[in-house]
Amino acid sequence: MKKDTKKIGIWMDYTSANMIEYYENPSPIQTIESNFTLEIKENALRSSEHTMHNKENNYKTKYFKNLSEIIQTYDDVLLFGPCDAKKELYNILIEDHHYDKINIELRQTDKMTTNQLQAYVREHFEHN
16 A cells, blocks of 8 residues: 555544544544434424424434545544444445545444544554
8 A cells, every 4th residue: 555545533423423533653533523412302302303403404414424525534444432423434435436445444432532532543554
């Protein structure tokens, strides 16, 4: 692989994504929130369950779109986390030919501390 390959690890669930760029030294973690809060969910549920699901889908679509735009700028991407959010995003990405040349891997993990996130991403890219 080229030395100038841009690599990023993204730990994600449905509420937020922690993005860790791969460098020799740990990079600062940038976080993107889905903005679908418990308060929004409760307010939408007061109207109806259908309204709540529509709102949730709208927020998830925006959240995944934000992440997709970031991913477009990388060559190697590691999506990891405890739930199916990474799989949903991955399925969206592989349907779009803009992502054909991006190497995207999925890994199942638990919640992690900042240091664990940075170490996990560094270890993954150093051994691949």
